[in-house]
Amino acid sequence: MEIFLYFEIAFILILFQSITLFYTLYQTGISLLGMFKRPPKSLLSPLEMRYALFICAHNEEKVVGYAVDSLNALDYPKEWYDIYVICDNCSDHTADIVRAHGAIAMERTDPTRQGKGYGIAWMLHQLWKLELLNDKRYDAIAIFDADNLVETNLLNEVSSKLNEGHEVIQVYLDSKNPNDNWITKAYAASYWTTNRVYQLARENIGLSAQLGGTGTVMSSRILKKYGWESTSLTEDLEFTTRYVLEENKRVAWVHTAKIYDEKPLEMKVSYRQRLRWMKGHFDCATRYSTLLLKKLLRNPNLLTFDVLVYLWQPSKILLTLGSLGFSLLSQFNPLPLLIQNWVLNPWIWDATLSLYYAVYLVAFVLEKKSSKILWFFHSYLFSLTWIPIIPIAFIQRKEKTWTHTKHTRALKKEEITL
Structure with missing residues (x-):
């Protein structure tokens, strides 16, 4: 019975590990292509575009x-x-x-x-x-x-x-x-x-x-x-x-x-704004996923697939926490050695997480924000506040009560300091 329990645990871990790995590696792979800019094209004449x-x-x-x-x-x-x-x-x-x-x-x-x-x-x-x-x-x-x-x-x-x-x-x-x-x-x-x-x-x-x-x-x-x-x-x-x-x-x-x-x-204020965003996101995901999937089955293409993935992609914080959780478990793998290399392999998660974080840190440099790179930790801490928003937004996804975000920062363009 014990071996069956191990395999049940392994199956569940493989399932969630596969989902987390797919989303993490998919986004990381595409993100690497954002590390470069194409040579700028010469601006075309406006041609009296109104x-x-x-x-x-x-x-x-x-x-x-x-x-x-x-x-x-x-x-x-x-x-x-x-x-x-x-x-x-x-x-x-x-x-x-x-x-x-x-x-x-x-x-x-x-x-x-x-x-x-x-x-x-x-x-x-x-x-x-x-x-x-x-x-x-x-x-x-x-x-x-x-x-x-x-x-x-x-x-x-x-x-x-x-x-x-x-x-x-x-x-x-x-x-x-x-x-x-x-x-x-x-x-x-x-x-x-x-x-x-x-x-x-x-x-x-x-x-x-x-x-x-x-x-x-x-x-x-x-x-x-x-x-x-x-x-x-x-x-x-x-x-x-x-x-x-x-x-x-x-x-x-x-x-x-x-x-x-x-x-x-x-x-x-941020909480209300992001709750509205996530309710709308889940609403769109539930209403359009079937149509996207049908289109994808009729005409397989990366454009449609990418939009479908985006609609159901876990938030950055859930993806990060999931990856961290699997990475930590992989260091103390409780499963039999027979399947340890296939489930919670520490080499896989160490490489995945290193690349995942490196992409975002390099983005700071390429966007010429190296002096603000410590703000990455502000972003990470802030992302934790998404955790309660996501389940609430999913439950309330059909609610369409609009809330106005009040703006108070009256600035001129030359007053912006980045």
Whole structure:
């Protein structure tokens, strides 16, 4: 009986070890491809690419003026873009400030359908009407949040991607306030490494980047064809998944232009924000996995497979804790020697963990953040706070109550210190 018990334990350990190893090695393998940058292509002429720039705002009077000023300062012909601020169910002076800074305030009131996704869907309907009335056509729409600041080269870099034939693009996301406290340092470290080892790596090998909720650019053709039906709590992830499913094309990544996004200063604010993200993530995973799997079975390809893996990939902290747990167990393997080489082999886990951590540390160096490398430990400590969020989010995945993240860091672009 004892030998059967050993084999039962071995089977369970092999199963969980295989899952953990697959996700860890899969992501590490792709991440290694983000260690290099392709030689930059020469920027293509904008070819009079015209943009409607959307800023999504709900009671953002403290920061929205700076966002408008940042977009007004773009190094791009002013007659080729217009700034529309979606003043969504605002009860403050957001709309007045928008007009004072030279943008177009589009005021929406609908207390029953609140959230960024609904606001964007409404704004697109208004935009298509304006196009007909004013005989003006936009080639693409870019979406920003009210707390964002942008680098002046943004539309030039995006235009080059559009001219290459891409129709959905994500721009590099950076932190506007990384030095405020240990929480913002953790956010910044996580974004820097993710941009390198996830987004750039996939750009390098022709896989899809993930939309980041802001700094997203989409061609008018795509939006007119499909509309904006992505009204989940993570409309960015939902749109990415639908785009890959229905167009069999990837989201392109721009590593050479940045958007600066405000990170939460308080844990309770961060907790609410991340709980919303994870609820939306699990909601998308449960709704779209079957469709992705069917598509994959009909037409096996790495693009679809990678999106499916992402939807069900354990969070970084669960992956790290799982790997650490197996690594520690491997040092004191309680199983018979006969199967010890196949289950909890210390050589496997030592090599896996070393490579896993090395990739993220090298990413700091390549992103020219060597002086901030100790922030990796802030990021690791912060990642532990994901542990209670994940099971709660899975249980509440069908709940779609939108919660607004309040922004208070009113900064100009030149005041950002990285």
